[in-house]
Amino acid sequence: MDYSFTEEQNMLRDMVRKFTQAEIPPEVAREIDEQDRFPRELLAKLSELGIMGINVPEEYGGQGGNIVDEMILFEEISRALPVLAWAAGNIILYGNEIIKTNGSEEQKKKYLPRLAKGEVIFAYALTEPNAGSDAASIRTKAELRDGRYIINGSKIFITGAGVSDIVVTNARTAEPRFGGITDFLVETSSKGFSTRPIKDLGYRGSNTCEVYYDDVEVPLENILGGPECLNHGWKQMMRLLNTERLLLSACALGIGQGAFEYALNYAKQREQFGKPIGTFQVIQHKLVDMATELEAARRLAYYAAWKETQRMECVKETSMSKYFCSEVAKKIALNGVQILGGYGYTMEYDAQRYLRDVLVLSIGGGTTQIQKNIIGKQLGL
Known part of the structure; x- marks a missing residue:
């Protein structure tokens, strides 16, 4: 069993990471959050990279990518600015995925080429x-x-x-x-x-x-x-659930990674009792737990995505992924606030933003409790 990333997928990750580093420095992310502003300009720049057609079939002007490609995109964007991933999701999930999966041929010809260019938002x-x-x-x-x-x-x-x-x-x-x-x-x-x-x-x-x-x-x-x-609306919705759960898993992984790195860097720089707080075992163990659980969540998510690309039954795994990634990322963001102490409770530091952003991921797209109900049924309970 091999579900490692392809060379093209590693290149995609590098490209998106370079984009976020260049276009979304911390001050830009803070400004968008504070102003509650839809990131239309950044969405347009993503479209210029050709990314909006990532999951659109080539015959309609897209790249013909799969769910793993989409997850890489959503994870990397969410590290820097989670709301931009959701804005992209209005095109990639609610536009591309819905139309290519459930649309008529006429609707595919009408919308997919424009969606791939980022010209229309769903x-x-x-x-x-x-x-x-x-x-x-x-x-x-x-x-x-x-x-x-x-x-x-x-x-x-x-x-x-x-x-x-x-x-x-x-x-x-x-x-x-x-x-x-x-x-x-x-x-x-x-x-x-x-x-x-x-x-x-x-x-x-x-x-x-x-x-x-x-x-x-x-x-x-x-x-x-x-x-x-x-x-046929209910049947059409059911066809999208695995994809939605996996993309939300990727969003959680991105936020978790961002929150972890923010806390880790702080622990290396912040000094108390004459040395960095990261040298204290209690902080070390907390960061180790965060890194370990994040890696476990990532492995589960991409394993579930691999099963989806192989057209294998994976309702159980995608539900596990959605609930586990969301809860792990929430725990990481909360621990990040704790590591920063009083500074973590202020709006001047980004730890609070990671926590505020991650909370909805255990609610939207099927709550953690609903995911557990689905898993229970898959286990025959």
Whole structure:
């Protein structure tokens, strides 16, 4: 069994790391966080590198990469500026992945070439005020009137909805709990579509929004996959879960790595009792635990990704990866604050930003508890 990185993947990691070092010094990351500003300029620069087409098939203008390539990208960006990885995810996951996996041929030709160039941004609207982990209980409705669907309802915690061109919207089109959901490609310029930004604790600049649909008209051809995919929304979502879990795992690994390196550098420089605090065994052991658990999480994540590339059953492994990477990164970020002591509790040092950013990763994309439920079922419990 060999799931080591290829030469091309190592080159990708080096390229992205050089980009983040050049374009995202700490002061830029702090500014974006403090201003709660969507990183549109940095997203455009990433697009200029051709990275937005990383998982778009070559026949549609992309690089034809796999989930491992995507994870390398998300991990490296998240080390420097996690919110930029989420902004890229609006294109790479919610655009490229959704359209190439579930789109009709017409939709692939229409959107994938533009997505690969970073010319269009997507968002994904599933969660509602009363439909979080119980996603199938959505109430947003789409009714057929005069040959068009009319959508009414609301969504919440939708990343990038206010800066996107298309919001892939899950709406109820029939009574069956799972078999009555349809995905629609809703243009944000549509009459009756509106958003309200939500102030987040972390991932500031992600443009997390409430979304409102007030008699929003959608043509039949904007059903994801075409009219023949009416009521296929739940099935379409299930096809994306392994990818989503693995990309969120990569985000957690990047934040964990950034938080670890920040604490490690501080421990080497900060002196107490006449010597660096990193020479004290209690600090050494804490940093050793952080490094070891981070490496274990990384091995699990990329092993799960390797299984996905081999088209092997890996629901258990991707769920393990998502929950374990999120929890390990959270623990690392918290320990980083502790190592910095009083300075870790101030907004002038970046330790607090890593902690604020990482917290959502054990919530979004399926909570840690939901992931454990899935793993339990996979174990036959």
